[in-house]
Amino acid sequence: MSPVTVVINKILLGWIAFGAGFAVAGGFIAFISLIGIVTRLAGITKTADHIPIYENSMAMGILLFNLLSLYQPVFSWIFPAAGYSIMYLSSLFTGIFAGCLAGALAEVVNIIPIFSRRVKLRKGFPYMVKAAALGKCIGCLIQFYLFNII
Numbered sequence: 001m002s003p004v005t006v007v008i009n010k011i012l013l014g015w016i017a018f019g020a021g022f023a024v025a026g027g028f029i030a031f032i033s034l035i036g037i038v039t040r041l042a043g044i045t046k047t048a049d050h051i052p053i054y055e056n057s058m059a060m061g062i063l064l065f066n067l068l069s070l071y072q073p074v075f076s077w078i079f080p081a082a083g084y085s086i087m088y089l090s091s092l093f094t095g096i097f098a099g100c101l102a103g104a105l106a107e108v109v110n111i112i113p114i115f116s117r118r119v120k121l122r123k124g125f126p127y128m129v130k131a132a133a134l135g136k137c138i139g140c141l142i143q144f145y146l147f148n149i150i
Contacts (some may be wrong), residue, residue: 021063
């Protein structure tokens, strides 16, 4: 392939990724707004006047990570330890977000009260929530360890 063709292909892929990012971000933001995770977290942190900033930040983050997953850049050229630092920091924030999303979704569908009635659980709600969080954490660590991400 000629260098011009390579550049045109990269520009075309960039536009496709950008358009796909807009579509994914729009659907995801609609889903997040529907289950009320942003308004719930903004109410808890008493920052309800910043909800549009939160939603725009989530949409831009989805677009950015869509481009990052498409092109898979190497961050070690910035400074030597940046690659792992960026990976660990983004993994931390992704885990926090996934945990909040899973908790909000479970709250919306009332999974914990339904489950506790089905198994006739009368005591130990805090232990059940802590066990679920610990299991999620251990499962993620095992997955990351097995796939050599960490």
